[in-house]
Amino acid sequence: MAFRPSVFIFDEPTANLDPVGTLEFFKTVESLKKTDEHTIIIIEHKLDELIHLVDRVIVMGKEGVKLLEGTPYEVFGENSDLLIKNGIWIPQTALLAHKLVQNNIKLNNIPLSIDEAYNSFKKFKPLGNGLKRENCTELTHHSSPVLDIRDLSFAYDDKEVLKNLSLKVHKGDFLAIIGANGAGKTTLAKNIVNIIHPPSGKVFVEGKDVLKIPTEELCHKVGYVFQNPEHQFIKNTVEEQLTFGLQSRGFPSEKIVNWLDSTLEKFKIKQYAKSSPYMLSHGQKRLLSVATMLTLGQDILILDEPTFGQDLKSSNELLTFLKTLNELGKTIIIITHDMNIVAKHAQNVLVMAEGEAIFNGSTHKLFKNNSILKKARLTIPPLLQLSVNLSQYYEGWNGMATVEEYVNALKPLKQN
Template identity: 40%
Template sequence: MQFFDRDAPVLREMNVSIERNQAVLLLGPSGSGKSTLLQVLSGIIPRSIEAWFKGTVTRPDSVGVMFQDPDAQFCMLTVEDELAFSLENRSVPREQMRAVIEKAMRDVRLDIPLSTPIRELSGGLKQRLALACLLALEPEVLFVDEPTAQLDPLNTQLVLDDLRRLHGQKTLVLIEHKLDGVIEWVDRVLLFNAEGRIVADGAPLDVVREQAEMIRESGIWTPKLWPVTWEQLLAPVPHPLAERLQTQLATGKKQTARPAADAPILDIRDAGLRYKNGHVVWQGLNASIQPGEWVAILGPNGAGKSTFLKMVGGLIEPTQGNVQLKGKDVSRYKTPELYDTVGFVFQNPEHQFIADTVFEEAAFGGKVAGWPQERIEREATQLLADFRLQELRDKNPFTLSQGQKRRLSVAGMLLKRQDVLLLDEPTFGQDAATTAELLQRMQERNEAGTTILMATHDVELVAEHASRVLVIGEGGLLFDGSPHDLFSQPELLEKASLTAPLAYEYRQRILDAGQKEKVEEGSLSV
């Protein structure tokens, strides 16, 4: 299979056969063709997406596809109408619809009024509604493309639990970077290499063990815990993973906040936002951000994390309070001056693409700033190489894979060296190698003095890199402090729909098990 604007095939001469009611995980690095194969198997390619295609695909008449972005598959305004639309496609009589709709909602634990406008739902509720709509179609095969990419930890677990309950009842073909919660129950793994070939096909444990070197070299995510069990981890005889977790805990506890400067670079004063319909997003937010801090913004889906970043970046104005950037109200900055100081990476990469080629997109900031062409060429080319996009230099950004689009959006914003970087889920949908490269570049900028505010659901990333955490939820600021202090408070984590990093969960399980001899002043020793 080859797209018309590409010089090489995305998929190469593969044969795949999937048994009825089997659960299959497609695993591989970003851009390896996983989503493309899913689109071929489901019929989206070549029926809806034009491409050169050779071979045959035999599939049942009834299939369903669940995308990363649920908004991409909604076409009605309310929950009830969206579910009814699925039933109308099956010609279900109107008098039977209510019972089918209520059953679909129970199946995914969606306890909300049927009249609720879809636009008011959080990302997690939208994804579960999308699954309910697909189940209402009664498909024989369900294709699922990274359904948890934009979800908080609680909603991630809920969606994965819903899919797990379908195991053995439907044929499932899944793509998922968050392997914990998936790889434990799927029947089979298809492992892709970077060239779009399937290099391994078998039981999850066999593939992960036999292809460990290839997985590591290709930068593919591996599970945090599996195949180790909690029983093994908590056993009296120390497990190697337990020793690594203890080291992480000791490192996390030693993190110290950056000393306060003479003046904060960002000062958020009693900020609040209320929509025209009366809905209060949050109110009374106060935070002073010091130059050079790396601040993670956490909270449940729908809490207003992205909205908070947009307010800080001057894209929306608070309805109360204000935001000071270098002692000046953000609203008083002229646009060129503001964006010489602040860079913004949107949650949806397509929202910031404005050029016709990948190179022009990466180079745009330099052109606007009036850099010499030689400098633009040199630095933009280096960024494309760093983010493994050089071979796509002349392609249109909108034709890239989701992972490649995300890499390009971050690369374009790293070209200039603004004082403040605002990043909304910069690592979602990325493989381990690309995430490591991205974080390395962000770390370098941060060490050079750039202040970073980053909304994310990745608590492991926060524990390793952030110097400070703001938790937004329940219409206000729930926490402002160090990652170690946050992850040491299980009640607060539950209140904010968060989970602890594995090291902190290990610590809590030891405390719950009464093994206090392993705990010394909040850290672990063996």
Template identity: 30%
Template sequence: MSETIIEFKKFGFQYKAQAKPTLYDIDFAVSKGEKVLIAGPSGCGKSTLVHCINGLIPFSYKGDMTGSATINGKEIRKLSLFKIARTVGTVLQDSDSQFVGMTVAEDIAFALENDCIPQKEMKDRVQKVADMVNIGDFMSHAPSEVSGGQKQRVSLAGVMVDDVDVLLFDEPLANLDPATGKQAIELIDEIQKKTGAAVIIVEHRVEDVLHRYVDRVVLMNEGRIVTDTTPDKLLAGHFLRDCGVREPLYVTALEYAGVSASEDKHPWNLESMVIDTKDTELVRRWYKDTPSSIDISDRDVLMSVKDISFSYEKNKKTVLDNISLDIYKGEMLAIVGTNGAGKTTFSKVVCGFEKPASGSITFDGQDFLPKSIKERADHVGYVLQNPNQMISQVMIYDEVAFGLRNRKVPEDEIQKKVEEALKVCGLWKMRNWPVSALSFGQKKRVTIASILSMGPEMIILDEPTAGQDYRHYTDIMEFLKKLRDSGITIVMITHDMHLMLEYADRAVVFSHGRIIADDRPAKILTDREIVDKASLKETSLYNLALKCGIEDGTSFVQRFIDYERNEVRSHD
């Protein structure tokens, strides 16, 4: 019989500041060597459950506990935070809040230093784990200097370097490019097999986590466990959809074609899924009968970027190398590529935060480079990847109203615009909350609402859906789509290939400071050369087409997108 490490029995928790419990009747156990995925929409209680497992509840977040919660048979409330940390190692979603070292090497070594490990052994272990997560070339960098994805790897290394019984990953894919996210899931799988530690992954991107098998999926909603089952049983039902969590795209496509993803077909992973001759015929028939509608209407150029080059003074490395790009009025553009490819730097140059070494930028026919940051902000709104870098007010309502108040907008008009933005972003009920009470994903929605309330002609969003569940993701993207339809240009820097497929009219791919592709999303995500070069990830729709003998995988992907837009979303 396997050894139980973590166990909850009839467990409930209510924060002191809230009128109702966040967790109800939680029965949940994890044994040594198990790999468990905890999924669910934002606000379902995932983060609270994580805090109970790693000891932040009750030591940092106060409230009332009911029932039992134990680690190695001992009640969590009776253990010290130090003792819990010796058993449970946590990689947080917000990497910035986890760093303690001045350099990457120091940060990884922190736990070993506290354990008084001899220096030679410490250096060897730090270098080994740094190489495992592909961060070995950045050991002398400050954690703040590396990209979002690299920060995630530093945090991962800091946990891996210590010997713990449970590895807890809170949204491990949030800031990683698709290829690196895939490698992270593979790495987590390898670590689990090598160490025998229990692994708990909290993530709403179910399809990406199921790149490698997990023993169980615990699905939560409204503070309760909806189901605790195998991946095959989960995908055979409609549990995910009913809770507002995205199903794997191939499961959705099969359903459109009339194919049931039953448990006996092992739908947890497309590669291992059994698709028989009858299923194949149904998919091919759906493909044949579904029309493709490609909008090739001309649009006027809103912003034209010509031969922009840029390098940071500190290391003189060229980050942008002769970038030329036209952005059209009323389009929804996705900018994708590996971490450190220059996507965010490009946006900073456009907004005036950085000055290019050469090149030109025009906006609606006018020279944009001489304009100040404030003057550019009147036309281009920018939502940063890290919400903590944008928030300046204590209360949510005041944060969203801040920009409007600075522009001396009348208060009654401010109230109307703030209310609309908060409702779209799913935050209206929290309008009188302090920002500090929000999760990372909720803070992200606050920053998006702050920019949306001011109505610029073009909005640049750096990872707009990071940390968002499918329901809020859809609400935000549908709102952005309405803005696009009204003539506002939307530019999204994203690692989310689903977002790119579902919503972008066009995608531009960055790699090593250059643009290597500018095409329709379906074309880009079915081009293996581009996918490999830019650390993207082929969509499972393409692989489903190949598995069903459909040679033109690009066309299959495009028809799925068009079907979703024209037949599904238009009727929602």
């Protein structure tokens, strides 16, 4: 921005930014827009906090073809079906309205913002309370943890990054680690997988000090998807990248070929099998890095920002896949800045701020704790904000954060 150009092109400017950082960036865009001196083009997947600034939207379909063009309302309001079918993100409130219409709940228009949604929804009285998060009881564990971190401190040279952090993760947990940029989340993950070495007696995987677990054994116990997918690429082609793990374990080649085929298909990168991993788009690199990690069938999976740069379809597929693995008993730890994912998928959350664990508990408690949210530069998900606003009108709205929770509450609906 220092050059003050007349045209700005921002290509996914908020990927990897913490939630408050994302809001601050969009505020900056708003002030640029107000000067009326700049043309601003933003390529984005995250639309909720941005859409009110946008005059015109172009949706790119497959292979560089323009799918739609128009005002935000023309694109997201009138064509939500087409966009969802093509796996493209639309604002959360529009996604919710789309689901309600599918469930025969009539709306006059598709709301694109929390304010518009507030106006459309306040005529309803939610009657169901199926999935509401207040009702979720916190899990208590009796077994010993698969991951046990005790008073871990870690410094890069003399810069202290982790401070006396303790954490227990049990088999079958789905834990989200969240917090501001620079809070130490990636550093913590790297300590768990012993890429950077914790002091002895601080990190235990399945009861053993990680420093005493041979690297190969640890790789088979804990899978780690790097925040930067390129850090994971060590082979010249996508195909080699995907298969080296199985080859090194001596799998029969027929089995490897079958697995490769289905994986390329599942992650939609079949046409790039012979390409260099570096030739893929950002989102495709992310999918390849996840697929590479999944080859060894580890019991504990740690994914550092697994969904950044992903369209709606890939993001949903990836999370559904992780959920399936979780239901099969795998322990999943994701590091993410996406509060929608936290609300929808995490059983527990660890919030980090300046290297310390400042909260460990359920999403329900977290989203009510304003001082923790503020300290860690977090926001509540847009649909939870909507439910807070609506609850001033009718208490029954309170505590809903996901599309599913709204649909459950509104299904037995009586229109007022």
